[in-house]
Amino acid sequence: MCPLISRRFPDFIIAIFSLVVFFPAAVFANAQDAKDAGGLQVVTTLFPTYDFAKQVGKDKVNVSLLLPPGIEAHAFEPKPSDIVKINKADIFIYTGKYMEPWVEDALKGVSNRNLLVVDASAGIEIAVKDGCRDPHIWLDLGNAQVMVERIAKALARKDPANSDFYSSNAREYNTRLAALDKRFKETLSGCRQKTLIYGGHSAFGYFARRYGLRHDSPYAGFSPDAEPTPKAIAKLVDKIRQSGMKHVFHEELLDPKVARTIASETGAHLMLLHGAHNVSRDELKNGATFLQFMEEDLDKLKIGLECK
Numbered sequence: 321m322c323p324l325i326s327r328r329f330p331d332f333i334i335a336i337f338s339l340v341v342f343f344p345a346a347v348f349a350n351a352q353d354a355k356d357a358g359g360l361q362v363v364t365t366l367f368p369t370y371d372f373a374k375q376v377g378k379d380k381v382n383v384s385l386l387l388p389p390g391i392e393a394h395a396f397e398p399k400p401s402d403i404v405k406i407n408k409a410d411i412f413i414y415t416g417k418y419m420e421p422w423v424e425d426a427l428k429g430v431s432n433r434n435l436l437v438v439d440a441s442a443g444i445e446i447a448v449k450d451g452c453r454d455p456h457i458w459l460d461l462g463n464a465q466v467m468v469e470r471i472a473k474a475l476a477r478k479d480p481a482n483s484d485f486y487s488s489n490a491r492e493y494n495t496r497l498a499a500l501d502k503r504f505k506e507t508l509s510g511c512r513q514k515t516l517i518y519g520g521h522s523a524f525g526y527f528a529r530r531y532g533l534r535h536d537s538p539y540a541g542f543s544p545d546a547e548p549t550p551k552a553i554a555k556l557v558d559k560i561r562q563s564g565m566k567h568v569f570h571e572e573l574l575d576p577k578v579a580r581t582i583a584s585e586t587g588a589h590l591m592l593l594h595g596a597h598n599v600s601r602d603e604l605k606n607g608a609t610f611l612q613f614m615e616e617d618l619d620k621l622k623i624g625l626e627c628k
């Protein structure tokens with residue numbers, strides 16, 4: 321099952337109307353506080369664009385993450401208060417229409433004519449499998465660098481006086497992404513196992529392609545919405561048995577029940593491979609970064625795929 325390209329919210333427009341009429345004063349107050357804090361107000365949808373905007377904008381931007389911590393990203397739908405947040409921002413950055421099909425409708429509720437809307441997937445080739453489009457572009461570290469550049473350009477457009485600051489931060493950050501990309505390439509070219517067997521949804525397609533791996537998940541499509549069939553799970557159990565793999569990877573922020581089933585059938589150990597869609601409350605509090613998640617993933621892949 322593919323995620324719907326455009327979801328309709330029958331109540332959505334009504335919610336916007338009630339928002340205009342019964343606009344809560346507290347929301348105005350909070351937004352005003354944020355404005356008083358100075359700098360560009362940037363609202364992003366998912367964690368990667370949130371972190372990229374922070375790395376590029378540093379102390380000259382106030383970045384907020386629309387997704388509440390701990391929320392599974394594919395199931396997210398905005399509340400009227402989220403539309404208020406977007407409406408109050410200088411820049412709104414989303415991952416792309418296949419990751420956030422709700423954006424098109426949400427923007428209809430935005431009246432701020434000065435809002436700069438940034439589609440971070442622009443210029444990135446979207447992968448298609450079985451007629452479904454894969455939204456997980458950020459897990460290809462080449463794509464991630466394109467996203468960072470796009471974000472830097474958007475910040476410069478809204479704040480031209482600091483244009484050099486943003487472009488030099490983006491260059492510096494992209495150098496770090498490129499260095500990690502090189503480490504992934506070197507490490508993952510020398511593994512005994514060549515298939516990334518994932519007990520979560522198919523999030524690592526771009527990643528696997530970049531590093532010459534196969535990616536297997538029992539979930540159809542690219543979101544965890546539909547439960548996998550017993551047949552799909554049995555197929556992965558067979559693959560693990562045949563390959564002698566000792567680890568099965570699972571996704572962040574969801575109960576790994578499918579991966580646990582595969583693990584108990586095969587004796588393989590569970591291992592978190594973080595797709596960085598969103599963060600938990602603790603991860604956010606501890607200042608987790610995209611690079612940190614990717615570095616931890618590298619360490620785990622090295623064990624799970626039995627790399628040199």
Ligand SMILES: [Zn+2]
Binds near residue numbers: 595
């Ligand atoms: Zn996903």
